[in-house]
Structures are given as structure tokens and as C-alpha cells.
Amino acid sequence: xxxxxxxxxxxxxxxxxxxxxxxxxxxxxxxxxxxxxxxxxxxxxxxxxxxxxxxxxxxxxxxxxxxxxxxxxxxxxxxxxxxxxxxxxxxxxxxxxxxxxxxxxxxxxxxxxxxxxxxxxxxxxxxxxxxxxxxxxxxxxxxxxxxxxxxxxxxxxxxxxxxxxxxxxxxxxxxxxxxxxxxxxxxxxxxxxxxxxxxxxxxxxxxxxxxxxxxxxxxxxxxxxxxxxxxxxxxxxxxxxxxxxxxxxxxxxxxxxxxxxxxxxxxxxxxxxxxxxxxxxxxxxxxxxxxxxxxxxxxxxxxxxxxxxxxxxxxxxxxxxxxxxxxxxxxxxxxxxxxxxxxxxxxxxxxxxxxxxxxxxxxxxxxxxxxxxxxxxxxxxxxxxxxxxxxxxxxxxxxxxx
Amino acid sequence: xxxxxxxxxxxxxxxxxxxxxxxxxxxxxxxxxxxxxxxxxxxxxxxxxxxxxxxxxxxxxxxxxxxxxxxxxxxxxxxxxxxxxxxxxxxxxxxxxxxxxxxxxxxxxxxxxxxxxxxxxxxxxxxxxxxxxxxxxxxxxxxxxxxxxxxxxxxxxxxxxxxxxxxxxxxxxxxxxxxxxxxxxxxxxxxxxxxxxxxxxxxxxxxxxxxxxxxxxxxxxxxxxxxxxxxxxxxxxxxxxxxxxxxxxxxxxxxxxx
Ligand SMILES: Cc1ncc(COP(=O)(O)O)c(C=O)c1O
Numbered sequence: 001x002x003x004x005x006x007x008x009x010x011x012x013x014x015x016x017x018x019x020x021x022x023x024x025x026x027x028x029x030x031x032x033x034x035x036x037x038x039x040x041x042x043x044x045x046x047x048x049x050x051x052x053x054x055x056x057x058x059x060x061x062x063x064x065x066x067x068x069x070x071x072x073x074x075x076x077x078x079x080x081x082x083x084x085x086x087x088x089x090x091x092x093x094x095x096x097x098x099x100x101x102x103x104x105x106x107x108x109x110x111x112x113x114x115x116x117x118x119x120x121x122x123x124x125x126x127x128x129x130x131x132x133x134x135x136x137x138x139x140x141x142x143x144x145x146x147x148x149x150x151x152x153x154x155x156x157x158x159x160x161x162x163x164x165x166x167x168x169x170x171x172x173x174x175x176x177x178x179x180x181x182x183x184x185x186x187x188x189x190x191x192x193x194x195x196x197x198x199x200x201x202x203x204x205x206x207x208x209x210x211x212x213x214x215x216x217x218x219x220x221x222x223x224x225x226x227x228x229x230x231x232x233x234x235x236x237x238x239x240x241x242x243x244x245x246x247x248x249x250x251x252x253x254x255x256x257x258x259x260x261x262x263x264x265x266x267x268x269x270x271x272x273x274x275x276x277x278x279x280x281x282x283x284x285x286x287x288x289x290x291x292x293x294x295x296x297x298x299x300x301x302x303x304x305x306x307x308x309x310x311x312x313x314x315x316x317x318x319x320x321x322x323x324x325x326x327x328x329x330x331x332x333x334x335x336x337x338x339x340x341x342x343x344x345x346x347x348x349x350x351x352x353x354x355x356x357x358x359x360x361x362x363x364x365x366x367x368x369x370x371x372x373x374x375x376x377x378x379x380x381x382x383x384x385x386x387x388x389x390x391x392x393x394x395x396x397x398x399x400x401x402x
Numbered sequence: 403x404x405x406x407x408x409x410x411x412x413x414x415x416x417x418x419x420x421x422x423x424x425x426x427x428x429x430x431x432x433x434x435x436x437x438x439x440x441x442x443x444x445x446x447x448x449x450x451x452x453x454x455x456x457x458x459x460x461x462x463x464x465x466x467x468x469x470x471x472x473x474x475x476x477x478x479x480x481x482x483x484x485x486x487x488x489x490x491x492x493x494x495x496x497x498x499x500x501x502x503x504x505x506x507x508x509x510x511x512x513x514x515x516x517x518x519x520x521x522x523x524x525x526x527x528x529x530x531x532x533x534x535x536x537x538x539x540x541x542x543x544x545x546x547x548x549x550x551x552x553x554x555x556x557x558x559x560x561x562x563x564x565x566x567x568x569x570x571x572x573x574x575x576x577x578x579x580x581x582x583x584x585x586x587x588x589x590x591x592x593x594x595x596x597x598x599x600x601x602x603x604x605x606x607x608x609x610x611x612x613x614x615x616x617x618x619x620x621x622x623x624x625x626x627x628x629x630x631x632x633x634x635x636x637x638x639x640x641x642x643x644x645x646x647x648x649x650x651x652x653x654x655x656x657x658x659x660x
Binding site: 019027029030033035037180181184188191193195279283284285287290292295296298 | 454455456457458459461465469472477478479500501502503504505506526527528529530531532549550551552553554555556559563574576577578579
């Protein structure tokens with residue numbers, strides 16, 4: 001276990017200036033129509049984040065509505081099985097079942113403060129859509145959620161949840177009909193409705209100020225986890241592991257350890273590995289690593305988990321990869337499904353398929369980390385995925401059913 | 403020799419003509435004939451879309467045309483290679499999204515355009531603040547970068563856009579993406595008026611100018627129009643002949659009204 005120490009020149013979290021850059025990544029590549037809206041949002045967020053009244057209001061919501069702080073759970077049986085000390089940050093226990101609520105409560109509160117009456121959001125797995133619909137219901141805002149048609153099918157239950165919460169859900173049939181196309185459609189909506197609508201983006205991606213703002217709303221994960229680890233173990237973990245779609249839960253937990261010697265590991269699906277391919281591109285308002293073909297057409301990601309089915313990654317992750325502060329390995333769908341089952345059977349916790357990616361990497365690498373303390377962000381609960389996994393298992397006739 | 407966009411459009415305008423620039427999606431079956439038909443019917447320049455996988459400024463019609471072309475395996479070089487052979491006598495402007503430029507490299511892409519007889523380029527997801535490197539590369543290659551101005555722009559922003567644009571200034575007609583609308587949005591003439599008050603560069607309104615009557619209406623204030631979805635829909639439904647007939651109809655309406 002690493003004693004509490006800092007590297008020689010500890011990297012710190014970047015506070016991007018008005019150009020929205022993390023090193024050479026980030027920026028604001030949006031249609032002209034949206035430039036004033038992004039500027040207004042940046043100014044609104046800067047003012048709100050510096051305002052004690054806003055921060056106090058958000059803290060009350062996080063504590064009394066979302067259920068923060070989230071606990072740390074040590075996985076004794078699974079840890080013993082793997083030969084490591086495995087500690088989970090339980091974002092799955094937040095209201096609505098994932099880390100996404102931290103961000104949407106912040107953005108919805110900000111939207112109200114800025115006089116907006118309507119939220120639009122994109123969603124992949126549906127978790128961000130559910131969280132957005134929840135915050136909208138709580139604060140009396142209208143809400144429209146765009147979701148790829150493929151995802152609407154594999155996350156039926158979340159679609160129903162969103163509707164129950166009063167949101168309108170629109171299936172997106174263009175392009176690959178997954179998360180990236182839902183982002184396009186949400187941006188098209190925002191271009192047309194920018195006067196009274198806030199685009200409630202669900203990850204640390206998009207044009208400035210989103211990658212920075214969404215990170216700030218998730219730093220609560222890292223600051224809690226750091227204090228909890230030091231409190232309980234008197235030390236920082238050797239490794240901090242999280243799954244990466246756009247990268248919000250990962251940056252949230254990384255933020256608490258950026259200036260320590262803990263390894264930071266963001267796990268991507270093998271079929272949606274933006275960082276691994278290491279080609280910078282520009283889409284969805286940001287310059288970041290991007291899966292693309294030889295002409296710059298954005299490639300389609302493929303992952304068993306709808307929430308990670310995204311060909312890009314937030315710009316700060318590209319930056320952390322480029323300076324070598326964080327690592328971005330990949331795992332396969334098969335490894336993920338095994339990890340999903342393993343955690344359920346050994347710990348009585350059904351993880352979301354997204355964070356089963358983080359566990360899959362830990363399972364694979366555990367032999368090389370014997371005795372280490374590994375902190376994993378359990379970004380969401382797996383209830384939404386149970387039907388899909390059941391179907392996969394019955395097709396393969398494996399798993400508990402057989 | 404490529405025909406300068408601004409030089410050509412100013413000459414046409416100063417001769418008392420309203421400017422008509424139809425948009426066609428490159429790579430959609432029959433696009434080359436459609437471009438020729440549009441020019442023969444009186445277009446003052448043509449805008450050719452190079453399809454991109456994630457076209458955030460486009461509505462359903464142009465999205466569909468782009469997707470058809472991409473599904474058929476059409477690449478950006480395949481479209482550019484066709485342009486010199488079109489043998490048309492008005493400026494060619496390409497419209498695409500920034501990642502295709504970024505991926506190729508600014509200078510390489512600008513040179514590619516220049517070699518393909520392209521005089522101007524529109525990148526709707528590259529706003530003023532991010533446009534510097536591309537604009538420099540395009541200037542160096544002799545390609546005019548046409549910037550967009552949107553109805554949401556505060557007054558102080560517009561002069562910065564008109565100062566940096568080349569060719570003309572693309573006055574976005576409404577809050578929204580490309581596509582046909584029943585009526586012209588009030589923003590179309592409003593923004594064109596704000597731009598006309600501060601610049602002598604040609605002001606063309608595009609996005610949401612959907613038929614001949616709307617073109618006439620907007621040209622009471624603007625120097626001309628860019629028409630996209632209404633042209634592409636005709637390409638999809640009726641091919642090059644339908645495009646030619648439609649452009650001729652708008653041309654006649656403009657020439658009669660002004
Ligand atoms: C539980 C869970 N974890 C992770 C993600 C991926 O998002 P991000 O990389 O922004 O944390 C999602 C997205 O839907 C999710 O639902």
C-alpha cells in the first residue's frame with residue numbers, strides 16, 4: 001500500500017481557461033449558434049461554483065436527496081480470491097443507482113439559476129437519462145431525453161423509468177443509433193431551443209465548459225474516497241480503477257488522487273477504445289482521442305455495455321494519457337461478463353456492466369498486484385442490465401440458469 | 403484557375419443580381435449531373451457537401467443524403483477528384499465538418515481543395531475562436547473560408563465574423579439545423595439586416611430558406627440565399643432534372659422580383 005506521499009512534481013487538476021484546453025485537448029468546436037450559449041454557461045457556472053449559497057444548496061441536495069456521502073465497501077471474499085485488498089466506492093448506492101446524479105443535480109440547479117425551463121439530455125445506458133429526468137422532476141423542469149434506437153431496445157426498463165418520471169424519450173435512428181448519435185440529436189435540439197433550454201450533458205465531454213464543469217460536479221467522489229481511504233487505511237490506494245465511457249466517474253474518483261502516487265487506471269471496452277488508438281479528432285465539440293477511419297469519419301463503438309458504447313473520450317483523459325499520469329487499458333465483453341457474475345456471486349453486489357469493466361481489468365491484473373490495495377469506483381448498480389445479461393447467458397447457455 | 407468566390411459574387415451582386423447558391427450532397431447518386439443542372443439553371447456558385455458521419459448542423463434530409471453516400475463507400479477524395487471534371491463556370495464551395503480537415507491536416511486538406519478547383523470552404527462546427535489554424539492554411543492555399551453568423555450572436559461578435567470571413571458571410575436563417583420550414587423565420591431577415599448594416603461583404607442567408615417565395619422574401623434584405631434541404635430533397639425524389647427545374651424556378655422568382 002502506498003504511504004501518503006506525493007510525486008516530485010505532483011500534477012494537479014487543470015482549471016481550463018477561456019479556451020477550454022487541457023493541454024492540446026478540449027476546446028469549443030460548436031456551431032456558431034451555440035457559442036454564446038456556451039459562453040453564458042461558462043460564466044454562469046463560474047459564478048455559481050464560487051457562490052457559497054449555490055454550493056450549500058447543492059450539498060444539501062447531495063446529502064438529503066442523493067444520499068451522499070457514498071460508503072466504501074471492502075470486498076473480503078473477492079479480495080481474498082484475487083489476492084489483493086479490493087475496496088469499492090459505492091456510487092451504485094446513490095439515488096437513481098449511479099454516479100450520474102452528482103452531475104445532474106448540479107446542472108439542473110445551475111439551469112434553474114440561469115432561468116432555463118427545459119433540459120435536454122442524451123443517454124446511452126439510460127442512467128444519465130434517468131438521472132436527468134429525476135432532477136427535472138425534482139426541480140420542476142421539462143425534460144427531453146435522446147437515446148439511440150439500439151439502446152432503447154436493450155435498456156427498455158430505463159426508458160419506462162424516464163417516462164414515469166415525466167420525461168419525453170425520443171429514439172434516435174440516425175448513424176450507429178447509439179450514444180454518439182444521441183449526442184448529435186441532443187445538440188441539434190439545443191441549436192434550435194437554446195433560449196430557454198439547458199443541455200444537460202452526461203459526461204466529461206463536449207464543448208467547454210462541459211468537461212470541466214461536469215468534472216467539478218463529480219470531484220465529490222474523489223474527495224470523499226481520499227478522506228475515507230486515509231481514515232480507514234491511513235494510506236492512499238496503490239491503484240484507483242474506473243471504467244471510461246466519456247470518463248465522468250473515472251475523472252471524479254481520479255480527482256481525489258491526481259497529486260498522489262496512486263496508479264490511475266481508466267478501463268475502456270475493447271470495442272470502444274478511444275485512448276488506445278491514440279488518434280486525436282474533433283467531434284461533439286471537443287478535440288480528444290477518437291476512434292475514426294483513415295478519412296476522419298467517426299467509427300462505431302461496440303460494447304456489451306450501452307453506457308460505454310462511445311467512440312470518443314473526455315479531453316482531460318486524453319491529456320492525462322498524453323502526460324502519462326493515467327493508463328487506459330481495455331477489456332473484452334467476455335471478461336466483463338465473467339467479472340459481472342463473479343462480483344454478484346462472491347459479494348452479493350450486482351454491478352452495472354459499465355463498472356464490471358473496471359473489475360474485469362482488476363481480475364486480469366490481480367496476479368501482478370498481489371497484496372496491493374485497489375480502489376474501484378462502482379459507478380452504478382446492475383439492475384438495469386440483468387435482463388440483457390440473462391438473455392446473453394441463455395443464448396450461450398452458461399451462467400446460473402444452466 | 404479557381405474563380406474567387408468573393409470577387410465573383412460581388413460582381414454579380416453589383417450588376418443588380420440576387421445571389422443564388424444551391425447546396426448538393428457530394429456522393430449522392432447523380433450529384434454531378436445535379437450540380438451541372440443547378441449551374442445551367444442560374445446558380446451563382448455551388449456548395450458541395452462532403453459527407454461526415456456526425457453532421458450536427460444537418461436535419462433529416464441532408465443527413466439521409468449523407469448517409470446514403472457514406473454507405474456507398476464514398477470518401478472525401480472520391481468527391482474532390484470529380485470536381486475538376488464538372489467543368490462549371492461558377493465558384494465551387496465545399497461544406498463539411500472540421501474533423502475531416504483536422505484528420506488530414508489543415509495544410510494538406512487546403513491544398514487538396516485548391517487542386518480540386520474549390521474556391522471556398524464552409525465548416526459549420528468550426529466557430530471563430532477555433533478557426534485560426536484552418537483559416538491561415540486556407541488563406542495560404544487560396545481557399546476562401548466562409549464563416550457563419552448566427553441569430554444568437556451579440557452585436558460585438560458580428561464585426562469580428564465579417565472581418566475574418568472570406569467569400570461571403572453565411573447568415574444562419576434560424577435557430578436550428580438545415581431543413582425545410584413552412585414559413586421564413588423572423589430571424590432570417592433580422593440577422594441579415596444586422597449584417598448588412600456593418601459589412602459590404604455579400605450577405606447570404608442559409609438554413610431554413612425553403613422555396614422561391616421565401617428566397618424572394620429574404621432577399622429584400624440579403625444579397626442572396628443558400629438553399630440546401632429543398633434542393634437535396636429534389637435530388638432524392640427526382641434526380642438532376644428536378645434539381646434543375648427547382649433552381650430555375652427560384653432564379654426566375656428572384657430575377658422577377660428584383
Ligand atoms: C453506471 C455507469 N458507469 C459508467 C458510465 C459511463 O460514463 P462515464 O464514463 O462518464 O462515467 C455509465 C454511462 O451510462 C454508467 O451508467
